[in-house]
Amino acid sequence: MLANEVNLSLTTPVLRDEDAVFPGENWFFYWKTSASLWKVKLESLVGVNKIYVPINWAFHSDTGDKYDFASERPETDLKKLVDIARECAKEVIFLVPIGPCPFLTNGGLPALLARTPMLDEKGRVVAAVDQEGNLNKLYSFFDPRVYKAYDHFVKALGEYFVTQGIASDIWSMDCCQVTLDYGLVSYLKDHSHVYQQGFSRFLQNKRSEFDESEDPELQNSLDTLDAETEHILHHEFYTMIKSIYLMASQERMSGNWEGEVKVSFLGGGQEDFFKRIHQSDSLVQYGHDLLEGMSLNAITSSSLIPGRLKKGVLGKMLDQLVTHSFVEKHFSKNSFEDESVSQFAPKVYFEVYDLGPEFLPDTIGWADLGLWDYLQKYYSWCYSDMGSNEFSFNEDSHMDRVFFFHGLNMDKGLFHNMLKAFMSGAKIILNRAGLEREFQKKLEAFFIENELDIEKVKLHTTLVNTRLGDGRLLVFNGDDLVDLDEKKAIEFWHRVISTFDLGHLIVIPPEGVxxxxxxxxxxxxxxxxxxxxxxxxxxxxxxxxxxxxxxxxxxxxxxxxxxxxxxxxxxxxxxxxxxxxxxxxxxxxxxxx
The missing domain is CATH 2.60.40 (Immunoglobulin-like)
Structure with missing residues (x-):
């Protein structure tokens, strides 16, 4: 189908099929059906005890400064929705976006606030095609007017929940896409002129702070920005803006707020865009992105994917791996569950802590050392890409896992927690490349003070291996592996990982499986x-x-x-x-x- 034949309507169409109301994974789009039909719809979900309801900001506010919670349209009555769900023996979990949503017109912004289209890093307008073939252009959340209106909206939403006695959990939802080059990327990311203007103001404030400093290096650092410093500052600015939206939702809805959840939308990437407008969706790619999203600790949503594509194997993957496994495991952390019922959960052998987005893209990470290629080939997504998230070790559930760390992003807290976990029985692999001299000395002193036996093995690099009870610590220099070809890198990791005796049934599937x-x-x-x-x-x-x-x-x-x-x-x-x-x-x- 040609692009000009596709329905590119920028308004939400009136849909009548079940896919519109239940787009997948027990999500419920309350604004796409009459409130008089809510009970009938929810009763049709047999065997489902939780429904996930994203809040549609624009549906409750046309202008961004006045809000409708059952005052005009019955479909905005969230209290009624919760009551009906309870009658149907279902718990409602609300998802409040902290950025643009690809399944909503204008990304979910009220029309009067949708002023500046988002741009990606290549200067392209960011848009997504929904399950009905409609084009949803996304608009920047870096406009100060958007934040001000968002703060007012979540305040009104929080007050509505309090006055109506709604006890349902609220999660802040960061909508994301799986990308080929950058992994999981939030739709909040923007490169429009509004973002650039905000970043310029951020730099001016930084310069004002540094001008007051007596340190000449600080005073000159922002006047001579190198690539690394600029990259770090862009990350700091983005993180600051995201935290502002997250804090607003947390503080304004504190009585119901449970935390932040990342949601990865199948078919929502820029790489998918032109395939989707020509209806040339790739089930193989969707299957890959589903599993990669899970490895990146994001909940997968198929709300953009037409129902006809989910009737076969993709639907089975979503049902078995997401709806009845990953999602239940995530939200059960803060829900009362029947502990006598044993349910399947994703199997994880490895937690990989990689370099954070504050590092330049060409900094040597685990991908450059061949680790991801090896894990995908031999361990079929049985790993969690933790990025630069905070490390924690649980002796009850993490004893069979292997933890990977970079010396380059090691700080005192992480170094202390890593050694503490090792002493508690954790299995750890440390790439010491970039490890500060202070930590190198502390590591050597740790070995001596605890009288640990050190074993050294030469395999493209020097592997330093030591044990303490059930714990194991293996240290190597990743710089020695950078020039290895793919085959040798995979052989290296295979020999290293096999020494941990994980008891895995290794299956190397054919391409596409x-x-x-x-x-x-x-x-x-x-x-x-x-x-x-x-x-x-x-x-x-x-x-x-x-x-x-x-x-x-x-x-x-x-x-x-x-x-x-x-x-x-x-x-x-x-x-x-x-x-x-x-x-x-x-x-x-x-x-x-």
């Missing part, structure tokens, strides 16, 4: 097993694919579930399956104690 792993505790009939792991095999491609692998001696096949368009054969030690296009199946394995 995705493998997922989930885990749950064994029940009373499975006491011979330490845990039960579910392998999902999905073929979103247009070709027949064959997957074949050896069953390790400590794995026992318990059952085969959710077979669809697949032929399956297994012996005592080997499994082979052939998947037709959009074929899938899941295998449950008991892992022996």
């Amino acid at each position: 995705q493998i997922s792993w989930k885990v749950r505790s064994s029940n009373t009939q499975e006491l011979q097993f330490e845990e039960v792991r579910r392998m999902g095999i999905f073929n979103p491609s247009s070709y027949k694919k064959k997957v074949k692998f050896i069953i390790p001696s400590h794995f026992r096949l318990l059952k085969v579930v959710d077979e669809n368009k697949v032929s399956f054969q297994h012996g005592q030690k080997e499994i082979e399956c052939e998947l037709l296009p959009e074929g899938s199946l899941s295998l449950d394995f008991g892992v022996l104690v």
Whole structure:
């Protein structure tokens, strides 16, 4: 279909199909149906006990300064929605955006505030195509008028919740997209002239602060901006603006506020835009982005994807991996759950702490050392890309994980927590490249003071390995790996990771096939097993694919579930399956104690 044949309406159309109201993952778009139909709609969600309701700012305010909460339109009555949901035995969790939303007209801004279109780093207008083929242009949240109106809106929303006695949880939602070059990127990111004007004012304030300093280096630093300093300042400015929106939502809705959640929208990337307006969606790409979003600790939303594309294998992936696993695990942290019910959760072997966005893109990170290529090939998304998030170690649930750290972004707090975790039994890999001399000395002193035995192995670099109880610390210099070709880098990591004896069933799928792993505790009939792991095999491609692998001696096949368009054969030690296009199946394995 040609671009000029696509419905590029900039107004929200009146939709009548279920996909419009329930766009996926138990989300409910209350503004797309009559309030008189809410009960009928919610009753149709059989077996669902939580619904996720994003707040549509523009639906409650045409102008940005007056708000409708049941005063004019019944569809703005959120108290009624919560009451109806309770009658239907469903809990409502509200999602309040802290930036543009790709599924809403104007990104969710009231029309009078939608003044400056957002631009990406290449100067292109940022837009998204929704599930009905409508084009939603997104507008900058860096306009001071937008923040002022946003603060008033969340204040009014918070007061409405208090006066109406609404006890439902509220989460601040950061809408994001998975990108080819930059990983998970928030739609708040902007490069428009409004952003540039705000950044210029930010620099002026910085200069004023530095002018008052007696340090000549500080006084001259902003007058001679190098690339690294400018990059750091851009990150600081962006982080400051985001925190302003986040703090506004937290403070104005403090009685119900639970935290921030990142949501990754399938089909919402700039790379997807032209494919989608020509209706050439790639299920393979969506399957990849779904799993990558999960590895980046973001909840995946398919609200932009047409329902017809979710009737097959993509729908199964969303249902099994997101709706009934990742989402439940995330929101159950702050909900009362029946702990006697054992549910599958994503299996994670590795937590990888990478360089934060304040570092220049050409700074050596884990991708440059071949780690991500290795993990994707051998461990099929069984890792969390923690970025520069704060590190914490839980002795009850993290003993089987391996933690990766860079010396380059090490500070006193992280260094202390890393060694404390090691002494508590954590398995840690540290790239000491860029580690400050102060920490190098402290690390050497730590080895001596605790009388730790040091083992050194030469493998493209010098690996320094030590153990303390269940804990293990492996230190190497990543600079020595930068020039390795892809094959040697993967071989390096394979030899290193195999020494941790993680007990993983390694399956290397053919191109286009995705493998997922989930885990749950064994029940009373499975006491011979330490845990039960579910392998999902999905073929979103247009070709027949064959997957074949050896069953390790400590794995026992318990059952085969959710077979669809697949032929399956297994012996005592080997499994082979052939998947037709959009074929899938899941295998449950008991892992022996």
